Amino acid sequence: MGGLSRGGGSTLTEQLAEHYAQRIRQRLLAPGTRLPSVRDAARRHGVSPHTVVAAYDQLLAQGLVEARRQRGFFVRDRRTPELRPAMPRAAPAGPPLPPVDATALIRGMFHSGTDQPAPGLGTLPLEWLDPALMSTALRRVLGQTEGALALQYGQPAGDLRLRQALALRLGGLGLQASADQIVTATGATHALDIVSRALLAPGDAVLVDEPGWAVEFARLTQLGMRLLPVPRGADGPDLAVLETLAREHRPRLYVTISVLHNPTGNSLTPAGAYQLLRLAEQHDFRVVEDDTYGELAPAHLPRLAALDGLQRTLYVSGFSKILTPGWRVGFVAAPPSLIERLIDVKLLSTLTTPAILEQALAYCLEQGSLRRHVERVHARLDAARQRSVQLALAHGCRFVTPPQGLFGWVDTGVDTEALAQRLHDQGWLLAPGHLFHASRRPSTLMRINFATSQDARFWRAFDRACGR
Template identity: 40%
Template sequence: MEAIRGRIAGRKLVAGSRLPSVRVQAQTMGVSVSTVVEAYDRLVAEGVIRSHPGAGFYVSGSPAPLSLAEVAPKRARSVDPLWISRQSLEARQGTLMPGCGWLPSSWMFEAGIRRALRTLARGESADLVDYGSPLGFEALRQILSRRLLTYGVEAPAGQILLTESGTQAIDLVCRLLLEPGDTVLVDDPCYFNFHALLKAHRAKAVGVPYTPAGPDLDAFAAALRDHAPRLYITNSAIHNPTGAVLSPAIAHQLLKLAEAADIVIVEDDIFADFEDVPAPRLAAFDGLARVIQIGSFSKALSAAVRCGYIAARPDWIDNLADLKIATSFGGGRLASEILASALTDGSYRRHMEAVRWRLADAREKVIRRLAPLGIEPWMRPPAGMFLWCRLPGEQDAADLARACLEHGVILAPGNAFSLSQSARSFLRFNVAQCDDERVFQVLGMVL
């Protein structure tokens, strides 16, 4: 019964779908025919399925609401991406979160946000109550255009679309370019919400092993040949979760492979402001021909002021603007005006310089504190908040996460980031969230 419910919740069986015959189901599941008869009868009584005498059993009613949890294998549910996100977002005061993906609130640009709010409160009433334009607040798009140029990405304001967040930016791109069943390449490991979002779009995700210099090019070429993907989604600057940086040589070869296979690349640049030295941007090398760059400011400025962007070729931006209207109408004018004011606040640059210095100091401290526990970084990232670390003795990070959660510490086990489930003994640490000595005390107690 649970197997059938799970397949319906995951939309593998939709309304009107015919279930396997009693005998086929019994053989498939390795149970007796009478067990399947009993299960089917109970599901009929619940109204989940219906019986057509002589024709078999069929899924009843309208399609069940999509359950992303049911799409994933049950064995991974306790530590899957949605579980980690919900544990972090719903954490009670006092919970320690070395596995979360954002800075502590005390590290954010609170003073600049307050100044921006005061400025807007004295401004025109339309700034506070009206819808935004389809492309978004022009002043912010001009600011973004100048910022992108510092990374070699030429994108006039007309080629930039503001979104409600970086996640919405990827969602809109997927709506534009994907059909259910299309294949999308992602890094293995990669930011775990990519997995959840692609499941929501009924896309098939295929992982490509990630190295300290970028994706494994042989594996990337093989995936292009074997799966004919539509998209490749990646981070180029500071990779999540590894902290690695794409090398120029890998970037050039990657773009050659993408061009030959006619695949679109979505480059997530959310950690740009955490770099000490700018990394290569695929969008810069490509000129936004087949690369779409997205980003947001929730990690550096404020997670409460939700605003992201898409930089792409003009015809795609036009179609994306239509999709934005269809799915969120006018967009968040207030958020974009707050960000425009904060980004042009002279103290933001100094604020981020201080954040980068604090992160560099925190990375070294956390590496030193983890060493006596036998936890070692996969590599030493040049910038950013993440350390991708291996546990001693090939321990199961999911078991460790469950044990630590009992003591009020939220971890991010490696297999939540890995499609191939090959990161069983890895954890992602956020060094900015490891200030409390209890993090290491709990780890030492449960290891």
């Protein structure tokens, strides 16, 4: 945010109130977020405490915030009861539905108002991508089909040429799946949604990693599921906790990331993967393996679906992270008995997926151009990770898990929700730790993207925002 104007047509109080009102309406400040204290806001914006109090009073009058005695001002949840997920049957006793609002981070990606690198972003920098690779593939496919693919619906399960190419690619990971066991989707998130809608009913219990991806928490919650968080550390999921939760709540699914976990960056060991699959069999739940960032991982790391042979597992991945966020092609590989059910859900949600993009991706896989692009990204990411780690350590951060892959999970020593607010005013997008927990809680942790955290300007701004 630029400085408040003392010569404008509105008062400082009105400008300050409008600043926070805009952020609340854009969902950049999620329901339940605590506004800066009066003293902190006065210091940050260069105004008197009286001006801040008056601005907060205006937000109260507009119904945007609520005052909690001796705690401060908090963003109100203005959703009406009619918009909440329906619960057609009583859920067994267990953890309550969490107040998740993942859209704050997502919206922040589109409302940054700056071209500065975004340390909290979940994607590669634009300059790392290869638009020529995609345009060449699209031209080739359009030339081969004379544009016919754009004039008709795609195949229900997805383009056969792509599914065959994916089957070969999965074979390189040790995962044997035929093209008939693959259903394409509009990105990995859509594939996860297809699986959830096909296999779950409102009130079902679902195991999830914690910390984990906020979008998955919010999506499952919106579908009416009960989340059972499994603590995730440097050695992977806490299998003792998982076993207790499975025994007490009889979950239907465990949605997890086995390789380059988001946000911790760790990967399962073969022994841990084997024990996890034994627990799934013992307690009769399926495992949904989200391998969204698998293109950034070494191929030799064990995938649960490869060890299990797609018996009790479903494997989900996509190419938006490595190609471009706008080219949304994902897929799920599943046991044969589930394929028709998955296709039915896909047809009801999107009819079909775009055959042009799917055949263009198949071309990239067949010609090896995607493989070469991935190799270049790996080299750049290794160098970026080394520099970002050095900067983070030099500025007082501690890595909770060993730095690997695209993300670092760091302890800053300060409340990262408040830190994210302060840095957002300066154009820096952070991913504070509370977004990665199934229920809202204060956190000193944050996720950094190694590819976008190399800018020394960010770390200087970080120090100032921390009061160092």
